[in-house]
Amino acid sequence: GIQVEQSPPDLILQEGANSTLRCNFSDSVNNLQWFHQNPWGQLINLFYIPSGTKQNGRLSATTVATERYSLLYISSSQTTDSGVYFCAVVRSGSEKLVFGKGTKLTVNP
């Protein structure tokens, strides 16, 4: 099956700092999503981005499908950004959304 690797596994920031999270995948994909899982377990959709660049407020994402990676940028981080960020992909020809292991982000005040 497809491999999805996220880095770093853990990240601790001070409020106001910027960060970049990375997702590498081992095969071509039809679908790539970034999620934020809050402490209550809710998976919040951040981006649907199988290719290209998107921005939403302080967050932006870029997927370079030909090089099989995606980046999530968080600027001016806030304590409410804390949680686990997951990258998930659907390999071309598959119907399964496969998650990476996640990046646990802690933003301290």
Add this chain to the structure above:
Amino acid sequence: DTEVTQTPKHLVMGMTNKKSLKCEQHMGHRAMYWYKQKAKKPPELMFVYSYEKLSINESVPSRFSPECPNSSLLNLHLHALQPEDSALYLCASSQDLNYYEQYFGPGTRLTVT
């Protein structure tokens, strides 16, 4: 509206009980999914329904029985579970398979005693 609802939020059940988890969406989506998430792990796919028919069963034990009574509803029937089945159960939906964004419900946190 991109809302998927799940009930109950929490469930505690004994190993001899029978219970059901419910999931509902009103976005007109034709694909619905069940995932299982253990603590500190990513969600793992269990079942996929497409147009109310079971499309994928990820070799899930028969003590988990999915049902899709109509295009808006998805149930997961539980029977004779084991303590290791304790987990967060997440439901999701998408417009169709493959190319479409999945939206997740808030989950049911299940404890098997």
